[in-house]
Amino acid sequence: xxxxxxxxxxxDANTDVIQGTLDxxxxxxxxxxxLHGFGIGRRLEQLSGHxxxxxxGSLLTALTRLERYGWLESEWADTPNARRARFYRLTRAGRKxxxxxxxxxxxxxxxxxxILDAEG
Amino acid sequence: MSLRRQIxxxxxxxxxxxxxDRDVAxxxxxxxAEATAAxxxxxxxxxxxxxxxxxxxxxxTAIRQEIRAVGWETGIESLLLDLRRAVRxxxxxxxxxxxxxxxxxxxxxASTSMFSVVRPVLLQSLPYPDxxxxxxxxxxxxxxxxxxxxxxxxxxxxxxxxxxLQSAAVTRSWQPTLNGYGDAERLDxxxxxxxxxxxxxxxxxxxxxxxxxxxxxGAPQVAIITDGLWRxxxxxxxxxxxRTIRLDGAAVTIVGIMPRTFENVWSAQAQIWRPLGxxxxxxxxxxxxxxxxxxxxxxxSDSKLDTTSRELAxxxxxxxxxxxxxxxxxxxxxxxxxxxxxxxxxxxxPALRSVTIGALLLLLIAAVNIVNLMLARGAERxxxxxTCAALGASRARLLTPLLxxxxxxxLVGGTLGVALAYMMVNALIAFEGFALPRLDAIRVDPAALAxxxxxxxxxxxxxxxxxxxxxxxxxxxxxPGPRVIAGHHRLRRGFVxxxxxxxxxxxxxxxxxVRSVRQLMAVPPGFRPERVLTLQxxxxxxxxxxxxxxxxxxxxxxxxxxxxxxxxxxxxxxxLPLTGDGDIYGAGTKDDxxxxxxxxxxxxxYAISADYLATMGIALERGRTINEQDRSGGQPVALISASVAxxxxxxxxxxxxxxxxxxxxxxxxxxxxxxxxxxxxxxASSPDAVYVPEAQWRFVxxxxxxxxxxxxxxxxxxxxxxxxxxxxNPNQPIVQVAxxxxxxxxxxxxxxxxxxxxxxxxxxxxxxxxxxxxxVLAGGVIERTKEIAVRTAVGASRASIMGQVxxxxxxxxxxxxxxxxxxxxxxSRSLVALLFExxxxxxxxxxxxxxLLLIAATVSAIVPAxxxxxxxxxxxxxx
Numbered sequence: 001x002x003x004x005x006x007x008x009x010x011x012d013a014n015t016d017v018i019q020g021t022l023d024x025x026x027x028x029x030x031x032x033x034x035l036h037g038f039g040i041g042r043r044l045e046q047l048s049g050h051x052x053x054x055x056x057g058s059l060l061t062a063l064t065r066l067e068r069y070g071w072l073e074s075e076w077a078d079t080p081n082a083r084r085a086r087f088y089r090l091t092r093a094g095r096k097x098x099x100x101x102x103x104x105x106x107x108x109x110x111x112x113x114x115i116l117d118a119e120g
Numbered sequence: 121m122s123l124r125r126q127i128x129x130x131x132x133x134x135x136x137x138x139x140x141d142r143d144v145a146x147x148x149x150x151x152x153a154e155a156t157a158a159x160x161x162x163x164x165x166x167x168x169x170x171x172x173x174x175x176x177x178x179x180x181t182a183i184r185q186e187i188r189a190v191g192w193e194t195g196i197e198s199l200l201l202d203l204r205r206a207v208r209x210x211x212x213x214x215x216x217x218x219x220x221x222x223x224x225x226x227x228x229x230a231s232t233s234m235f236s237v238v239r240p241v242l243l244q245s246l247p248y249p250d251x252x253x254x255x256x257x258x259x260x261x262x263x264x265x266x267x268x269x270x271x272x273x274x275x276x277x278x279x280x281x282x283x284x285l286q287s288a289a290v291t292r293s294w295q296p297t298l299n300g301y302g303d304a305e306r307l308d309x310x311x312x313x314x315x316x317x318x319x320x321x322x323x324x325x326x327x328x329x330x331x332x333x334x335x336x337x338g339a340p341q342v343a344i345i346t347d348g349l350w351r352x353x354x355x356x357x358x359x360x361x362x363r364t365i366r367l368d369g370a371a372v373t374i375v376g377i378m379p380r381t382f383e384n385v386w387s388a389q390a391q392i393w394r395p396l397g398x399x400x401x402x403x404x405x406x407x408x409x410x411x412x413x414x415x416x417x418x419x420x421s422d423s424k425l426d427t428t429s430r431e432l433a434x435x436x437x438x439x440x441x442x443x444x445x446x447x448x449x450x451x452x453x454x455x456x457x458x459x460x461x462x463x464x465x466x467x468x469x470p471a472l473r474s475v476t477i478g479a480l481l482l483l484l485i486a487a488v489n490i491v492n493l494m495l496a497r498g499a500e501r502x503x504x505x506x507t508c509a510a511l512g513a514s515r516a517r518l519l520t521p522l523l524x525x526x527x528x529x530x531l532v533g534g535t536l537g538v539a540l541a542y543m544m545v546n547a548l549i550a551f552e553g554f555a556l557p558r559l560d561a562i563r564v565d566p567a568a569l570a571x572x573x574x575x576x577x578x579x580x581x582x583x584x585x586x587x588x589x590x591x592x593x594x595x596x597x598x599x600p601g602p603r604v605i606a607g608h609h610r611l612r613r614g615f616v617x618x619x620x621x622x623x624x625x626x627x628x629x630x631x632x633x634v635r636s637v638r639q640l641m642a643v644p645p646g647f648r649p650e651r652v653l654t655l656q657x658x659x660x661x662x663x664x665x666x667x668x669x670x671x672x673x674x675x676x677x678x679x680x681x682x683x684x685x686x687x688x689x690x691x692x693x694x695x696l697p698l699t700g701d702g703d704i705y706g707a708g709t710k711d712d713x714x715x716x717x718x719x720x721x722x723x724x725x726y727a728i729s730a731d732y733l734a735t736m737g738i739a740l741e742r743g744r745t746i747n748e749q750d751r752s753g754g755q756p757v758a759l760i761s762a763s764v765a766x767x768x769x770x771x772x773x774x775x776x777x778x779x780x781x782x783x784x785x786x787x788x789x790x791x792x793x794x795x796x797x798x799x800x801x802x803x804a805s806s807p808d809a810v811y812v813p814e815a816q817w818r819f820v821x822x823x824x825x826x827x828x829x830x831x832x833x834x835x836x837x838x839x840x841x842x843x844x845x846x847x848x849n850p851n852q853p854i855v856q857v858a859x860x861x862x863x864x865x866x867x868x869x870x871x872x873x874x875x876x877x878x879x880x881x882x883x884x885x886x887x888x889x890x891x892x893x894x895x896v897l898a899g900g901v902i903e904r905t906k907e908i909a910v911r912t913a914v915g916a917s918r919a920s921i922m923g924q925v926x927x928x929x930x931x932x933x934x935x936x937x938x939x940x941x942x943x944x945x946x947x948s949r950s951l952v953a954l955l956f957e958x959x960x961x962x963x964x965x966x967x968x969x970x971x972l973l974l975i976a977a978t979v980s981a982i983v984p985a986x987x988x989x990x991x992x993x994x995x996x997x998x999x
Binding site: 036037055056060064065069081084 | 125144154182
């Protein structure tokens with residue numbers, strides 16, 4: 001699942017998404033409502049409290065890949081400001097995938113937290 | 121993630137690649153627009169906002185490529201691009217491309233066609249359920265070892281006494297003439313005992329199988345026909361079941377039609393079957409005790425083939441009541457049991473195996489050739505590739521241009537090869553005298569196409585990768601070191617030596633076959649085949665019930681033919697040399713002590729008319745010939761072959777001696793000795809023959825050969841001869857018309873076919889080996905121009921420069937000859953069955969081929985050596 005290429009060095013204020021989590025974050029963003037590419041990026045920045053900045057190239061590539069996996073569907077529609085955009089929506093398979101990845105992430109994040117606690 | 125979805129969307133993307141590209145571009149533009157708008161909202165100017173958004177996004181082309189690379193189809197697209205480029209490059213060197221593709225086409229065509237033939241004939245089991253349990257059983261004869269047809273009595277005894285056979289049947293050939301439903305037509309068919317189709321395990325598709333009641337003497341006549349005959353003569357009308365047709369003038373009811381897919385491998389031409397109807401009470405003088413039936417049986421599933429062999433051997437050894445055996449069917453020699461598959465394939469197996477090996481060798485040499493040519497191309501483009509490498513092209517990316525070229529060549533070669541395979545298979549099927557079994561199953565089918573595709577793709581990949589791998593150590597940086605070049609040259613010389621070795625193997629095979637055929641052609645057949653036309657006239661039906669009518673008809677036919685203009689003489693015989701006839705009777709003398717125990721006492725029996733010897737051109741060595749005065753009722757006389765005279769009457773004058781042929785009381789007085797005649801084939805050596813006057817043979821022969829010696833080209837009188845015979849009786853079929861010269865040629869057909877194939881393969885191999893040697897030498901001279909120039913400058917003579925090039929050529933050839941000679945020696949054993957009076961390790965052939973290859977190597981060295989010698993020493997200074 002973790003195809004995402006290295007998104008470069010970790011910057012201070014605006015950080016790239018943690019390696020390997022972009023797919024899960026996209027699925028999460030889309031679980032709330034269908035969005036277009038830019039909208040997904042903006043939503044992730046907002047939700048992360050502007051900690052994460054999503055690389056557009058990685059985002060668009062990931063969208064294509066997730067659609068190929070069958071986790072997303074897309075269609076062209078008008079945005080509120082009257083531009084034509086490609087809107088992505090979560091499929092049933094995508095929803096299932098999101099649940100699995102969330103569980104997995106929680107397990108691993110917990111483990112990391114325990115390690116760090118122990119050291120602290 | 122389903123594989124299906126991957127594949128489907130991948131294909132969709134391939135098909136709609138333009139639309140998909142546009143979608144991606146639109147999406148990126150939209151992203152840019154939204155991002156610009158967002159920056160504007162934060163207070164940037166239009167221009168600044170757009171710039172910031174573009175900076176965020178990075179290179180749009182890069183993103184597009186990255187997105188497009190998500191699916192597997194991109195790999196295909198880049199491959200297609202490589203292939204397109206490869207085609208463009210190959211078009212710049214059309215000669216190279218044409219030669220390589222053509223040789224590959226020949227190799228793939230030959231192997232694919234052999235695959236198409238060998239698979240149904242030798243590899244697949246016969247088209248019957250549990251076909252491996254079907255066996256043929258033959259009487260081994262008194263001497264043992266020579267399979268002869270069984271008698272009905274033997275069949276009944278085997279069926280009654282064997283425990284390990286599930287079922288068994290006997291057959292004999294039957295050629296009825298069909299009257300009505302259009303023109304009279306002679307059909308090929310079989311008389312079979314009732315269980316025949318149950319033994320095979322295939323029953324009629326429409327109607328019913330033969331029952332036990334059908335197979336009794338005097339039962340109402342019934343027949344089963346093939347699907348082909350049903351459609352052709354009866355319009356595929358199912359109501360033909362139960363209908364009465366006329367065969368040889370008698371009423372026969374059709375009871376069944378075999379499935380369209382039914383193959384009668386036993387006798388492939390058979391279109392119609394009838395029950396044998398023999399008398400199970402086995403009258404002693406009846407046909408029931410004649411050796412003329414073929415026995416086929418199905419071994420029980422719980423029994424093994426050798427169990428059956430042992431059981432039948434024990435049955436043969438222990439005669440038991442109530443089964444009586446006459447002297448000529450005593451089963452003293454036991455039985456010969458063979459899988460049915462062997463019977464079907466034994467005849468063609470040696471030829472097919474040899475041609476297949478030849479085709480594979482050719483394929484191998486074509487593959488080595490393409491590898492070698494790709495190596496040369498790689499070497500030519502070394503600088504270009506090194507530059508690409510220096511500019512940062514990945515190693516894989518460097519390999520793809522050569523791989524693309526090799527693949528294009530292989531695919532073109534493969535496509536041409538498949539076309540060639542279609543032609544070759546059709547030619548093989550049509551090739552008279554080869555008589556391939558299972559013709560209906562031989563075709564270039566999907567399996568053969570897959571075989572060809574797999575072959576060409578793997579050859580393309582291998583040929584495309586080897587040069588890249590061999591070169592890549594040197595490509596890493598421009599100007600590869602001398603060690604790499606040297607290694608690369610060793611590799612090429614090795615491949616050329618391999619080509620020479622393969623050519624050696626093929627040339628040895630071709631040489632042995634050519635010499636065999638030449639020896640065969642030198643065999644005296646025992647008759648003079650020039651200007652002799654032969655044909656067979658058959659009699660059947662009510663009007664020929666009485667033997668006298670049959671004899672009268674044949675006599676009138678001979679008279680009528682004799683009067684045809686251009687005919688020198690005409691005669692009749694019951695069997696004709698080189699036709700496949702093999703009518704054998706046991707022969708005896710008053711004192712059989714001359715014959716060593718265990719020796720075969722049988723001889724070919726010819727029932728002949730007067731003039732037969734003169735017409736066939738068979739030499740009379742002693743005594744007199746058979747003439748018009750040797751009539752029925754006169755003293756029975758016979759002519760014997762020189763071999764019979766020597767074997768049966770050693771040290772005695774055979775003239776005037778008594779000779780028995782067949783039945784115990786069937787004695788003849790020998791009146792003449794004639795030269796030995798080849799009956800079965802030119803290669804076979806069983807010349808014992810006895811000739812008796814047709815009028816004095818106690819049974820009537822219902823089919824006779826008419827032999828016509830002409831003063832003109834025999835083919836030109838065929839029509840007149842046919843008309844003359846029809847003038848006597850228009851209803852009797854005239855079959856198997858051919859000149860004796862054609863029959864002599866046909867008897868060598870198999871050797872000739874294999875020889876032709878090997879000649880072609882060997883010629884191509886020789887050509888490729890020569891081109892290969894030339895290529896390596898020429899390339900070497902170009903690459904070593906500087907070195908040669910220096911050597912010339914320091915005083916090396918032109919002769920020594922030329923000598924060096926020549927020595928390289930000889931060295932490559934010598935290695936190839938030694939290796940190839942050893943391989944040929946090991947493989948030539950598989951040719952033995954096709955060779956005639958020549959050893960498979962015939963020294964002359966090996967030496968001759970080696971000399972030929974050395975000459976080829978020398979010839980191919982001439983031009984490179986000349987070029988090397990003309991290199992100016994000044995070149996060394998200039999470069």
